[in-house]
Amino acid sequence: MPGAKYNVIYDSLKEKIEEAVYAYANMLPSEHQLVEEYDCSRNTIRRAIRQLADAGYVQSIHGKGVQIIYQKQEQAEFLLSGIESLKEAVARNKQEYTTKVICFAELTVDERMEQRTSFPVGTEIYYLQRVRYIEGEALIIDHNYFRRDVVKDLTPEIAEKSVYEYMEQVLGETIVTTKRKLTVEKMTELDTKYLDMKGYNCLAVVSSHTFNADGVLFEYTQSRHRPDRFVFFDQAQRIK
Amino acid sequence: MPGAKYNVIYDSLKEKIEEAVYAYANMLPSEHQLVEEYDCSRNTIRRAIRQLADAGYVQSIHGKGVQIIYQKQEQAEFLLSGIESLKEAVARNKQEYTTKVICFAELTVDERMEQRTSFPVGTEIYYLQRVRYIEGEALIIDHNYFRRDVVKDLTPEIAEKSVYEYMEQVLGETIVTTKRKLTVEKMTELDTKYLDMKGYNCLAVVSSHTFNADGVLFEYTQSRHRPDRFVFFDQAQRIK
DNA sequence: TGGTATTTGTCCGTATGTATC
DNA sequence: GGATACATACGGACAAATACC
Numbered sequence: 001m002p003g004a005k006y007n008v009i010y011d012s013l014k015e016k017i018e019e020a021v022y023a024y025a026n027m028l029p030s031e032h033q034l035v036e037e038y039d040c041s042r043n044t045i046r047r048a049i050r051q052l053a054d055a056g057y058v059q060s061i062h063g064k065g066v067q068i069i070y071q072k073q074e075q076a077e078f079l080l081s082g083i084e085s086l087k088e089a090v091a092r093n094k095q096e097y098t099t100k101v102i103c104f105a106e107l108t109v110d111e112r113m114e115q116r117t118s119f120p121v122g123t124e125i126y127y128l129q130r131v132r133y134i135e136g137e138a139l140i141i142d143h144n145y146f147r148r149d150v151v152k153d154l155t156p157e158i159a160e161k162s163v164y165e166y167m168e169q170v171l172g173e174t175i176v177t178t179k180r181k182l183t184v185e186k187m188t189e190l191d192t193k194y195l196d197m198k199g200y201n202c203l204a205v206v207s208s209h210t211f212n213a214d215g216v217l218f219e220y221t222q223s224r225h226r227p228d229r230f231v232f233f234d235q236a237q238r239i240k
Numbered sequence: 241m242p243g244a245k246y247n248v249i250y251d252s253l254k255e256k257i258e259e260a261v262y263a264y265a266n267m268l269p270s271e272h273q274l275v276e277e278y279d280c281s282r283n284t285i286r287r288a289i290r291q292l293a294d295a296g297y298v299q300s301i302h303g304k305g306v307q308i309i310y311q312k313q314e315q316a317e318f319l320l321s322g323i324e325s326l327k328e329a330v331a332r333n334k335q336e337y338t339t340k341v342i343c344f345a346e347l348t349v350d351e352r353m354e355q356r357t358s359f360p361v362g363t364e365i366y367y368l369q370r371v372r373y374i375e376g377e378a379l380i381i382d383h384n385y386f387r388r389d390v391v392k393d394l395t396p397e398i399a400e401k402s403v404y405e406y407m408e409q410v411l412g413e414t415i416v417t418t419k420r421k422l423t424v425e426k427m428t429e430l431d432t433k434y435l436d437m438k439g440y441n442c443l444a445v446v447s448s449h450t451f452n453a454d455g456v457l458f459e460y461t462q463s464r465h466r467p468d469r470f471v472f473f474d475q476a477q478r479i480k
Numbered sequence: 481t482g483g484t485a486t487t488t489g490t491c492c493g494t495a496t497g498t499a500t501c
Numbered sequence: 502g503g504a505t506a507c508a509t510a511c512g513g514a515c516a517a518a519t520a521c522c
Binding site: 241270286300301304 | 505506507508517
Binding site: 025053059174176179180200201202 | 293294301309311358416417418420421439440441451471472473474476477
C-alpha cells in the first residue's frame, strides 16, 4: 500500500537522507524522537527504518542508534533494481527507449522447455524475442515466456510498449515476486545479429521467474545485456 | 540473534518447505494456526513469514493465505548470496578451496583510490590480491582494500585462510551491511595470468562496500569471477 | 568502577481495515 | 452478509547494548 503510514514515513526519511538533511556517517534521530515527530507508534517507525535498512540507506546499531550509510551514486548508466519493467527502469534513469519485437509465437511447453521455464508440460505460452534500444543503442535482447491464461490476448503491439503496464492496467493483474538468477554467458549468433557487442564475447544474463498475486508463476524471462552498460545493485545484511 | 523466537520459527518453516512438508504451490497454514502451533503471538509469526518472503520461499496473498513459491535448485555450481565469506559460501556448497596471496601491501589512500573505494584520502589500508581455487581450479581474483585501523595486524597467513573469520573470532568485529555492484568487465593481463579464461574475454565483477557494527566502512573488495562458474541469485517483491 | 539513562531488539495483546471465499 | 485471512497501527513490557556521569 503506497498510502500506508509507514510508507509515508519511509519516503520522508529516504528523501531527507538523499538530500543529506541526514548525512552519510551520521545518526538518524532516535526512534523515540521520530515517534514524536511523525506522531505514530514506535512499531511504525521501526517498520520504516527496517525498509530503509533493506534498501541500503541505514543500518541499526543496538544501543547506539541508526547509522546512515547511503552515498549518492555517481553515474548510474543503467540501474536494475527491485522488480520493475524496463520501461520503469528507463524512466527512473531519465532515458529514452524503444522496443522491436523480432519474434512472436504461441507455443505449448514441452519437456525441454519445462526444465528452463518451470512451466508444466502442456502449458500454453507466448514466446517473444524483443530487442531493447536505449538512447538509440541496441543493448538488450529479451526472451519472454508468458502463460497465455494469465497474460491474455497479448499482441506484438502491446509487447512493443510494456507488457507489465498492460497486465496491471488492462488485465488487472498484480505482479508480486520475482526470483532472479544472474550469470555471464557466451554470445550467440542472435546476440551478434542484433547487438553491437563492442569486442565483448559474452553477455550479462538475467533469468527471472515472476509470480502474480494468485501465486501463479506466469513469466519466465531471459534478458541478455551488452556488458558495457549493465549494472546490478544489491544490498545485504549479515544475520546476527 | 540466532536464538530469537522468530528465527527458530523461521528455520522450522524453512526446513519444512525445503523438505516439501509444505510443498510448492500450496498454502502455508494460516497465521492463526501457526500461532497455536508455535505458541506465540501473531506478530512473531508474521515476522518469520516476512523473512521467508524476503528469502524467496513464500509470498503472502491478502485475504487468501501464504503461498509457497520455493523450488529446489538443481545444480548450484557456485552460489553467492547474502553476506558471506568465500569460505562460508564454499562450505555451504560442500566444496574445497584454497587461496594464494599474490600481493600484500600497506598503502595510504590517494585521490584516485578514494573514487573507487570511498575511503577518505589519507586512510591507511591493506591492499591484497588473492587468487581463489575452488576444487583445484583458479576461479576468482580478489582485490581487497581493508582499513588498517579496523582490520588490525593482518598478515598474508591470515589472508590465506579467512579474513572474516579473523575479524569476528580474533578481533571481535561484527560485519553488518554489504552493498554490492555487479558488472561484467573485459579481462586484464592479471586475470589471464592467473585464471584459465576458457575462451571468455570478460569476467563477472562483484564490487562491494562493507560496514562493521560501528557503521564504519572498513572494506572495499572487487571480486573478479571466471564467468562459467559464476551464479548470483536475487529475490525481489514489488511494492504494492 | 559502577549506576543510570538512552537506544535499539524482542515479544505480546488488541483493535480496526481490507480482501477473499 | 458472514466467516476467514492477511495488513496496518497502537500500546505496553522487558531485555540487551551502549553512552555518560
